[in-house]
Amino acid sequence: MFEATAQNRRNRRVEGLFRLLFLWMTCMLILPVALILGVLIVRGGPAISWEFLFTQPINNMTAGGILPALVGTVWLVVVALIASVPVGVAAALYLSEYAPDNRLTRAINLAIINLAGVPSIVHALFGLGAFVIFFRFGTSILAASLTLAIMTLPVVIVATRESLQTVPLAFREACWNMGATRWQTIRKVVLPNSVSGILTGVILEVSRTAGETAPIMFTGAAFFLPFLPQGVLDQTMAMSLHLFVISTQVPDVPEHMPFGVALVLISMVLAMNGISIAFRVYLRGRKKW
Amino acid sequence: MTSSGGSTPATPATEAALAAADPPAAILIEKLSLWYGDFQALFDVDLRVRAGAITSLIGPSGCGKTTLLRSVNRINERLGYVRTTGSIRLWGLNVLDSTVELAQLRKQVGMVFQRPNPLPLSVRDNVLFGTRVHRPNERQPTRGESDRIVEEALREVLLWDELKDSLDRRGTELSLEQQQKLCIARLLPVKPRLLLMDEPCSALDPAGTEAVEELIWKLRGDYTILIVTHNMAQARRASEECVFMLLGEMIEHSDTASMFLNPANSQTAAYIEGRYG
Numbered sequence: 001m002f003e004a005t006a007q008n009r010r011n012r013r014v015e016g017l018f019r020l021l022f023l024w025m026t027c028m029l030i031l032p033v034a035l036i037l038g039v040l041i042v043r044g045g046p047a048i049s050w051e052f053l054f055t056q057p058i059n060n061m062t063a064g065g066i067l068p069a070l071v072g073t074v075w076l077v078v079v080a081l082i083a084s085v086p087v088g089v090a091a092a093l094y095l096s097e098y099a100p101d102n103r104l105t106r107a108i109n110l111a112i113i114n115l116a117g118v119p120s121i122v123h124a125l126f127g128l129g130a131f132v133i134f135f136r137f138g139t140s141i142l143a144a145s146l147t148l149a150i151m152t153l154p155v156v157i158v159a160t161r162e163s164l165q166t167v168p169l170a171f172r173e174a175c176w177n178m179g180a181t182r183w184q185t186i187r188k189v190v191l192p193n194s195v196s197g198i199l200t201g202v203i204l205e206v207s208r209t210a211g212e213t214a215p216i217m218f219t220g221a222a223f224f225l226p227f228l229p230q231g232v233l234d235q236t237m238a239m240s241l242h243l244f245v246i247s248t249q250v251p252d253v254p255e256h257m258p259f260g261v262a263l264v265l266i267s268m269v270l271a272m273n274g275i276s277i278a279f280r281v282y283l284r285g286r287k288k289w
Numbered sequence: 290m291t292s293s294g295g296s297t298p299a300t301p302a303t304e305a306a307l308a309a310a311d312p313p314a315a316i317l318i319e320k321l322s323l324w325y326g327d328f329q330a331l332f333d334v335d336l337r338v339r340a341g342a343i344t345s346l347i348g349p350s351g352c353g354k355t356t357l358l359r360s361v362n363r364i365n366e367r368l369g370y371v372r373t374t375g376s377i378r379l380w381g382l383n384v385l386d387s388t389v390e391l392a393q394l395r396k397q398v399g400m401v402f403q404r405p406n407p408l409p410l411s412v413r414d415n416v417l418f419g420t421r422v423h424r425p426n427e428r429q430p431t432r433g434e435s436d437r438i439v440e441e442a443l444r445e446v447l448l449w450d451e452l453k454d455s456l457d458r459r460g461t462e463l464s465l466e467q468q469q470k471l472c473i474a475r476l477l478p479v480k481p482r483l484l485l486m487d488e489p490c491s492a493l494d495p496a497g498t499e500a501v502e503e504l505i506w507k508l509r510g511d512y513t514i515l516i517v518t519h520n521m522a523q524a525r526r527a528s529e530e531c532v533f534m535l536l537g538e539m540i541e542h543s544d545t546a547s548m549f550l551n552p553a554n555s556q557t558a559a560y561i562e563g564r565y566g
Contacts, residue, residue, distance in 0.1 A: 170404065173364070173402070173406065174402075174406045176367070177364060179392040179393070179479075180418075180422045181422075184422050188410075188418070192409075
């Protein structure tokens, strides 16, 4: 009465087959990432030194360090954050906490999600037209950062809105029923309980901004500029563009250099993602309901 | 969007009798109709709620008792597609008037929900929330005043002895019974006159239900209490007056004892006997 029938055995075979298939796909996903990291560490590792990180490039970028590009990337990211985070968080707060749930709001939400899919080269051309030419910022950190900010704004809005929505409606109702305004509710209950998610979104955005090349190419990043930027209206070198340049545009660059630049760039991004994950874990541990 | 109805004496005989016996009415609802979009949920409801008493609203699911409760502090309106006609007078003032400040209305009318919903803040901050929200920044309570407010409110809901040493615990970590009592306590510091309760015990175990019912009973007199319940035994135990609703209409209103012993309406009798609902 309990022995397997032919049908049972067939089901078990199919079950095993699918399990194996999905496991294989997962491995295929991890493999390229592991290979990239491995190759970068093996071939770029020897290039990393104190001198590589903290000196100017020399000899037509075939020797020396990457300091201007490193500092430039930090400038670009920080200015882009200052521009995009307040706007993005405010927009998300409006859409999530104030806007009535009607067709217009839904259309705006859909538009924002679609905006996140616009190719970065399109943003680059928009930035060139709007910030460099129309607003006369010239090719500068300001123009490049604003272009990056516009590009990442949808991501910030979506991430913020999603973390606002994780705060249960019951808390908002409790506040409103004690006569609290929307803003009092946001300040005292909604924001304190969603800040971890918002910060995570912001940090992920930072890492994306750091790696973008197209949006800064026409708007503020320089091919070769062995000085540190002094203000937001200066041009600057940037890690991502520097990698592109020494890999494809400059002859006789020793092979370990582009690998070294790529390794530094990816380390920056991974470090920021790591901070974001640690932060999320820490804040989530404190919140209980 | 709203209009005050006339004072046509269309109230049932029982209403007139109650009014004659006990003039001070905390809530006087006249010809209240309410639509959710095209769906009419309330039909010309007339109701007089005695000040300082516990009045329970009973009736089968979908009869409009929660809708009626939620109209009194106007939280229904948040849905956006709600339309109301008629009037709801609290101590003589129509709360449906467009000039009513919702923050002030909700200060006077506290609400307790089915599921306890303390805020994810400390017990202390939960109790102080209302005071902080309603006072301007320059008049926020001092440390000493805060301590007094918290102690007074928690004593009133019989939680002080249990929680006096754990005021920094999160409200959301307490037992459900304590949470629901805390939700009542946080309404009290702003001195509401009316408490609305939407099945306040339905998420609690029998012991919790008993404790919260006792608390509600203790609060009567100091506050006018309007309580929705689908637990008839609870209505019978823990209320002084009882209102039976069916399909959006007010069917019968009398003191609790006589409604359960001697219902005037055959539909009320059928519901109380458990023939439907």
